[in-house]
Amino acid sequence: MSQKEWPLWEVFIRSKQGLNHKHVGSLRAADAEMAIENARDVYTRRSEGVSIWVVESNRIFASDPTEADALFEPAHSKVYRHPTFYDVPDGISHM
């Protein structure tokens, strides 16, 4: 029991209303409540946040970096999804 560690938690902070929560790092805590309190002390000592999310690290599923090319290929070949793909004739505005 003595060598049993507290679980690892990933911490996400919303720096101000109107912005997304953003990953800032991780910490160890016995439960979610303690993880939030520790995150407050570790990651927001200078008012960096107005809201905190924590999630146990082992609950996160990530894409495989070695498969990144295949995973994201569909977007690479569809340049027509960007407005810059299209020629806008001179004289046309508000487009």
Added chain:
Amino acid sequence: MKEINLTELEAAFQSKLDREIRIEPNDWMPADYRKTLIRQISQHAHSEIVGMLPEGNWITRAPNLRRKAVLLAKVQDEAGHGLYLYSAVETLGADREETIDDLHSGKAKYSSIFNYPTVSWADMGAIGWLVDGAAIMNQVPLCRCSYGPYARAMVRVCKEESFHQRQGFEIISKLALGTPEQKEMAQDALNRWWWPALMMFGPNDADSPHTQQSMNWKIKRSTNDELRQLFIDVTVPQAELIGLTIPDPDLKWNQETGHYEIGTINWDEFWAVVSGNGPCNRERVAARKKAKEDGMWVREAALAHAEKRKARQAS
């Protein structure tokens, strides 16, 4: 899963480094790169944590409430820095507790500067000014380190360190410009901390076997001697400004190079402290071990409580 060979992986890794693309935790990386980072980041974390001890020594004896609040905030920041770094080291697959056990067993090192005692209040000024000043010089280039989580942790740390250095300079300059006794305290602190601060940058480049590999991997961006020179060049005029004397009779300005030249660093002292024979090595490690052992029952109780509550919610 397609078959990928080692040469291709190494080439892809090197190509990322060449293009200044950061390496992230799940990316493939050479085993030695991972090992080097685990060693460097965990030792950096230990330095932050052990670094709380010399200053913690003065929290209860700060001369007034303002100084006490500031010092408390500063020491709390050091704890925070240690935690950002342990968080970064865990992204490499290292176990946080194991790295801490390595500190306690003496297998892992930490910055040798924290093995010197803090015998007067002026030492709080000298530490903030010189030790944090040297730490900033070391840490700013690490914000561009090739390993993403380490670089990001360093960005946070560097933002906070500049408060540390300024509060230290405020303490030392207040003393330096105070009564003759106060000035003497400030000078005494500078006398004791100057050389150990210069040693913080590590051995001369010629005697630093890891430097070249770390530079190739873009973990390290400047050499020990380059950073040490930078520190000397900015710090000497600061000492002059507040009327303190750098304790080096050989110190001189070289008009041609535009740099200060210093006397010889006592590397025997450096290696003695690194290998465990500084004034406070045993005391520092003993304090860390005691903190871990004394807090054990609290950590166990918190975990038991969390597990009990989880079981109750499930039923």
